[in-house]
Amino acid sequence: MDPEQTGQFLDSVKGARLYSLWYMFVFSGRRRGEMRALPWPEVSLDALWLHISAQMVEVAHRQYGEAPKAESVRTNWLSLDHGEVLSRWQDQETKELNEWAGVEARVESDRVWTHENGEPLHPDWVSRRFKRLGELSGLPPVRLHDLRHISATPALLGKADVKVVQERLGHSSRQITSDTYTSVLPEMMRTEAESTLSVVPREVAYDVHQKLEIAPNAFRGNVAVLFAHGARYTGNTWVVGAQTGPRAPLFGEIHTVGRGQEHAADAALKWIRGHCASQGLEILRVEDLNDQYPEDQRPHFAWLRFFITRPERPDVSQWGVPASPSPRSGGSRSRAYRRC
Known part of the structure; x- marks a missing residue:
C-alpha cells in the first residue's frame, strides 16, 4: 500500500474495536510479537513513549515470552495523536474489563491489546483479522508484516533521519535501513532543505x-x-x-x-x-x-x-520496566499537552 491507500485503510477501520492496534502497526513499525507482548506499565501517556523489552513467540503451538535481540530493545517516542488514540483505547479497555468483573473467564494479562475479557490476542488471530479487514477495505492485498515497512516510508519522506527510523524499527544498523528504503532516499534529499525549523536560530534575546x-x-x-x-x-x-x-x-x-x-x-x-x-x-x-x-x-x-x-551509548542490560506508574492508575493524558 502507498501512503494514500494506507490512509484509506485506517479510515475504513476507524470504528473497529481494535482500531488503535492497526493504527500503531501503521505508525510505529513494531513487530507482531512485540506488539502483543507490550504491557501497560511500559507505556507512558504522559511523557509519550513506549518501551520495547519483550516479544511473544510461538513454538509447537505454544506461546512464550522472551527478550528480543539487543538492538531491538528500544524506546519509541509517541506523537500527540498516538497518545490520544492509546488514551481512548485504554478507557475503552478498562470499561470492558469492568463489565467482566466477577466473571470466571476474565483474564488479568496487563497487555495493552486484548480481547474483551482481557485474554491476550493470539498471533494467528491478529494476522487473520488484519487480512479480513484489508479485504473489506477493498485495497490491494498486504501482509501484516508489510505494515512495518509501510510505517517507515512516510517517516523518511517526512524528513525523519535514517538513524531515528533505524532505532524505531530496531534494525541492527543504519545501513540495513538505508538499503531497505533506497527508493525513498532521493525524495529525502530533495526535501532536506525544507526543514520546518532552522537548526541555527536567529538572533534573539531572553x-x-x-x-x-x-x-x-x-x-x-x-x-x-x-x-x-x-x-x-x-x-x-x-x-x-x-x-x-x-x-x-x-x-x-x-x-x-x-x-x-x-x-x-x-x-x-x-x-x-x-x-x-x-x-x-x-x-x-x-x-x-x-x-x-x-x-x-x-x-x-x-x-x-x-x-x-547523551554521548554515551545506553546500557540495554539495565533496561527494565519503567519507573513510571501504570497508565491504568489514572493521571493526566497526552491531551494535557495542549494546555500551556
Missing part, C-alpha cells in the same frame, strides 16, 4: 528566570524528550518553560520580548541548543508542534519538541 537543568531520569537509555512551551504573558512578553510532561517538574524558564510565536520558538531553540552545547548533549531532532493548537490560539502559544541524546 532572560533566564530558572536555569535549565535536565534531570537524569528524563533520559530513557541515552535519549530524552523535552517539550518547550511558550505563552504570551502580557503584550509582547513571552514565558517559555521546558519539561518532559504536563505535570512533570519544570526544568527551566526564560522570558523573551518579541512580536509573535516565531520569536518565542527561536528563543526556545537558542536557549536549549546553548544548554546542550555547554553540557555535551546533542539535539537529534526538533519538531514544531504549533499546529496542534486551534488556529485562533496559535498567535498566543509556541510549542516545540526536542529529542536530546
Whole structure:
C-alpha cells in the first residue's frame, strides 16, 4: 500500500474495536510479537513513549515470552495523536474489563491489546483479522508484516533521519535501513532543505528566570524528550518553560520580548541548543508542534519538541520496566499537552 491507500485503510477501520492496534502497526513499525507482548506499565501517556523489552513467540503451538535481540530493545517516542488514540483505547479497555468483573473467564494479562475479557490476542488471530479487514477495505492485498515497512516510508519522506527510523524499527544498523528504503532516499534529499525549523536560530534575546537543568531520569537509555512551551504573558512578553510532561517538574524558564510565536520558538531553540552545547548533549531532532493548537490560539502559544541524546551509548542490560506508574492508575493524558 502507498501512503494514500494506507490512509484509506485506517479510515475504513476507524470504528473497529481494535482500531488503535492497526493504527500503531501503521505508525510505529513494531513487530507482531512485540506488539502483543507490550504491557501497560511500559507505556507512558504522559511523557509519550513506549518501551520495547519483550516479544511473544510461538513454538509447537505454544506461546512464550522472551527478550528480543539487543538492538531491538528500544524506546519509541509517541506523537500527540498516538497518545490520544492509546488514551481512548485504554478507557475503552478498562470499561470492558469492568463489565467482566466477577466473571470466571476474565483474564488479568496487563497487555495493552486484548480481547474483551482481557485474554491476550493470539498471533494467528491478529494476522487473520488484519487480512479480513484489508479485504473489506477493498485495497490491494498486504501482509501484516508489510505494515512495518509501510510505517517507515512516510517517516523518511517526512524528513525523519535514517538513524531515528533505524532505532524505531530496531534494525541492527543504519545501513540495513538505508538499503531497505533506497527508493525513498532521493525524495529525502530533495526535501532536506525544507526543514520546518532552522537548526541555527536567529538572533534573539531572553532572560533566564530558572536555569535549565535536565534531570537524569528524563533520559530513557541515552535519549530524552523535552517539550518547550511558550505563552504570551502580557503584550509582547513571552514565558517559555521546558519539561518532559504536563505535570512533570519544570526544568527551566526564560522570558523573551518579541512580536509573535516565531520569536518565542527561536528563543526556545537558542536557549536549549546553548544548554546542550555547554553540557555535551546533542539535539537529534526538533519538531514544531504549533499546529496542534486551534488556529485562533496559535498567535498566543509556541510549542516545540526536542529529542536530546547523551554521548554515551545506553546500557540495554539495565533496561527494565519503567519507573513510571501504570497508565491504568489514572493521571493526566497526552491531551494535557495542549494546555500551556
